[in-house]
Amino acid sequence: MSATSVQDYWAIAGNVVEETAKPNDPSEWISTLIDGIDTVKGMIDAVKDLHPAAAIAWGIVSSCVNVLKHATERDKTVLRLYEAMITTYKEASDDRLLWQRKQLEPIYKSLFQTTNECGILIKSYMNKNHFKRFFSLNVSQKAEEFIQGFANLREQLDSGVAKDALVVTLGIGAGVDIIVMRSLLWELRPRQELGPKSTCMQGTRVETINALVSWIGECDDSILWCSGLAGTGKSSLVGTLHSLLSFHTSSRSRLAAFIRYDRTEYPNSSELITSIAYSLGMFDQRIGHAIAAILTASRAAVKMPASESRTQFRLLLQGPLETIPELQDEGPLVVIIDGLDESDVSKELLEVLADGFGPTLPFMRLIISSRPEEKIYRVFKSYPHICCFPLDTSSDEVKEDIRHFIQQRFNGIEDRSAWSEYNERQVVAQLAQRASGLFIWAVTACSFLCNFPSLERLKALLQTTIPADAMEALTILYQTALETAMSEVSGRKEDVRRCIRAVLGALIVRKGNMTVPMLPELVLQEGDPSAQLIIDKLGSV
Known part of the structure; x- marks a missing residue:
């Protein structure tokens, strides 16, 4: 993916601002009630020595009032944060000419990143019921940090001086000696780590990507299964998510672990749980400390058979995460597993993945990408809490994105004189129609045409029949490419x-x-x- 511009950061932040509802102002009756109880307190103080029961009653009432006061103050702080976010975003949006100034670029990028992080915090807080809000102890502090952060950024922009970009830290403490912790985590390190296979071309799959990002921020269910035929762009989508969550969505990475399987290079699923644990531990020192403590107590957790997958998941992932309650208020953490169908995953492990991280860890998100293979489908269909996200090859978005992809690849060809007898726009439309919603078809066809731009190759593709379905589209394409290649070799x-x-x-x-x-x-x-x-x-x- 190319370097992200201020415009890109602004667009992502715009989606967050649009989707973040304004928090409600605390009800006036609550303030009136609290004021009235404070008045009664003076009366109770005068009689509590004569009536011990009054003192006990007041102690109970007082503790309840204190909880109510704190909750009301938190609601007010979150509302102030929302107003600061909206005000700063609107002011920055009106300064587009200033975006082009190199010395101000990092400030604007940081501002829009902070907007994303702020939106995540507000939505996370507002999605909790009133009872759970009472115990969101760190929200006020984080909200004040964001409010001050927005003020600092506005001050930097007003002064026109490019300072170090502001990052609102979410408090990663050094609870253990880092060297000791990492040496323990090293035992969990997978023998091979594959990065993202590809990313979406800029300007494509926008609706789909926005839907996935919205699910991460607002979902009730913590597991999403992105399924689709080979060539529908699953790996490119999760590759783009990898980039967005790691670098562009907010000032703090949201991607806690990324695991990709490949049937040739890396099909071994026996290391999946330990790989996730290793990534989580390296991602956040607090999590690393908690996992290291488990390994110190029992090294047997590193090597466990598939039949013990649930126990291993509990020991290395759920248990350590549950010991860090402050993670609840720090926004979602995402684990992505790409190409699960290319691994030798067992039924026992599939059932563990289907259960996810559980209700005690609502901030954890698990995204699984795979073809809808029978063994995966059979397990996942039995779990209604899994959010199924099938990739539709017939949607208007996909058709337009494939057309855009082909056009962009054609724009990169310097000499298209061999195709002069054809109208390029019509050629692009006809090729997109033959793709049948498969991005792999578009990629292969463009490579076929762009590597050796010849009239014979173009005619060979345009003369093929329009396929009835995606599988037929690939069959016709590969057959045409092979026949043409054979005719070109003397x-x-x-x-x-x-x-x-x-x-x-x-x-x-x-x-x-x-x-x-x-x-x-x-x-x-x-x-x-x-x-x-x-x-x-x-x-x-």
Whole structure:
């Protein structure tokens, strides 16, 4: 993903501002009640020595009034925070010319990041019922920090001096010696870690991404299953979420763990729970301290069979997180598992994932991305609290995004003279129609056309029939690409077909890395086309 501009930060913050409802002003009757009880207190003080029961009664009433006072003050503080957020955001939105000044850019980015963080805090507080609000002990302090933060940012902008960007810290304490803690966590470190596979092209999947971000901030259920056929863009979506949650949504990363599976590179699910625990511990020292304490007490938690997945999940994840009550008021923490269908996940582990982190950890979010494979579907359908998020290949958003993707790829081709007899806009529309909602089709087709821009290749794609469904779309595309590649390599048709099959077979069968110089010795014969030529022609598939 390209570097995020102030405009991008502003757009994300705008969604947060729009979705954050104004908190209610504390009711006047509560203030009147508190004032009246304070008046009665003087009367009770005069008689409490003569009537001990009065003193006991007042003690009970007084404690209740104190709780009510604190709750009312918190409500007022959150309301002041909302007003500060709205005021600052509107003022900054009117200063777009100043966004272009390099010395002010970090201040504006920080301001919009703080707006996102503030919105998360307000929505989290307002989503609690009144009883739970009484015990939100840290909200007032954090709200005051945000209010002061907005004031500092406005002061920086007024002075025109670019200072260090303000970050509202959420209090990560150094409760243990870091070296000792990390040495214990190192035992949980997975043998392999895969980063995001891809991200969405800027300007695409906007509605879908906004829906996922809104779910993270406001959901009642803490598990979301993003499912879709191969090629529908699941990995790109979670890759974009990875970027947004790590760097762009707020001043503090919201992504606590990211696990990606690949059936060739990393299919081993036996390390899933320990991998999440390792990521959580490295993400926040308080969590790391709590997990390290478990490992100190029992190293057996590191290696447990699939049948003990629930016990391991409880020991390494739920238990440690429950020992840090202040996490409740610090906003959501997100765990993403991409490509679960490409792992060897067991039924026992699927059932543990389906239960999620549980009601005692409402701030935890679990996002799982996979194809709707039978074994996954069979387990997840039995859990009504799981938010199912299927990717629709027929939506207008997807069709427009694929068209936009193809157009942007075409814009990167310097010489399109070979296609001059075609209207480019019509070509883009026809190709998008043949994609049948599959982003992988668009990616492959664009690689096929852009790597070797020729009239023959374009005609070959446009002459294909419009597929009935997504699977047929991919079949037709790959068949067309292979037939065209075969026609472009000189030699007898049968020999060229044999070479292409041999190269593809070698790439599929060999598990380790395969290099082009290895191919002639392994599968090609004397007089065959060069291995590099064949690979170049097959680049799109």
